[in-house]
Amino acid sequence: MTLSDVSKPGVATPRTETAESQQPCVTPPVKLRHLALPGDVETAASWYANPEVLYFSEGAKVPPFSKHRIENMYRWLSEKGTVYIIEVFEGKWVPVGDAALCKDLIPIVIGDNRYRNRGIGSRVLELLIEDAITLGWNTLIAHKVFSYNTPSIKLFEKYGFIRTFVGVDENGEMFFRYEKSLH
Numbered sequence: 001m002t003l004s005d006v007s008k009p010g011v012a013t014p015r016t017e018t019a020e021s022q023q024p025c026v027t028p029p030v031k032l033r034h035l036a037l038p039g040d041v042e043t044a045a046s047w048y049a050n051p052e053v054l055y056f057s058e059g060a061k062v063p064p065f066s067k068h069r070i071e072n073m074y075r076w077l078s079e080k081g082t083v084y085i086i087e088v089f090e091g092k093w094v095p096v097g098d099a100a101l102c103k104d105l106i107p108i109v110i111g112d113n114r115y116r117n118r119g120i121g122s123r124v125l126e127l128l129i130e131d132a133i134t135l136g137w138n139t140l141i142a143h144k145v146f147s148y149n150t151p152s153i154k155l156f157e158k159y160g161f162i163r164t165f166v167g168v169d170e171n172g173e174m175f176f177r178y179e180k181s182l183h
């Protein structure tokens with residue numbers, strides 16, 4: 001069991017409501033629970049059919065993931081590290097996305113558009129950093145962040161990640177690699 005198994009309420013940070021989001025401006029309590037297969041494939045199906053999620057995390061013109069592909073992705077990540085479902089408390093715990101803590105990647109996806117830009121990704125990254133420190137890791141790596149993914153860039157830079165590589169992928173899309181020293 002890691003620290004992330006324990007409910008760690010997020011800080012109710014005041015957030016500036018934007019015309020774009022029109023969401024409540026307080027970060028709800030956030031916890032990470034361990035992925036449970038195969039049940040969470042169903043939970044995640046709508047996230048990986050979401051064009052924004054696919055565009056920002058996978059690239060342009062990526063078709064929705066089949067359940068088979070989601071399960072394969074989760075099994076692959078589980079072999080590399082620990083996979084979590086992100087839940088927020090709104091009267092009850094509601095799953096809103098996933099995250100994984102691996103040595104060479106830390107994917108974070110808030111799958112439901114209504115929950116983005118509310119401080120949830122920030123809280124998730126704080127929890128992952130805490131876990132990595134508890135595990136005695138030296139470094140965290142965000143291996144591929146598209147140059148157009150402003151929320152993700154802001155998120156990693158806010159927590160002290162340094163851009164260590166600029167590349168262009170097989171589709172001609174520019175991406176960045178970020179690393180954070182945990183010392």
Ligand SMILES: CC(C)(COP(=O)(O)OP(=O)(O)OC[C@H]1O[C@@H](n2cnc3c(N)ncnc32)[C@H](O)[C@@H]1OP(=O)(O)O)[C@@H](O)C(=O)NCCC(=O)NCCS
Nearest residue numbers: 056057108109110116117118119120121122151152154155
């Ligand atoms: C990237 C992602 C995980 C960030 O989570 P989030 O809960 O939306 O992020 P937060 O609300 O904690 O905000 C993090 C920073 O990004 C900024 N941000 C969030 N959404 C933004 C937007 N639409 N435009 C500009 N900045 C934005 C916030 O202002 C904040 O910066 P600040 O604290 O300096 O003001 C989330 O947006 C997401 O799941 N996106 C789709 C999938 C994805 O891109 N995953 C990452 C792949 S590398």
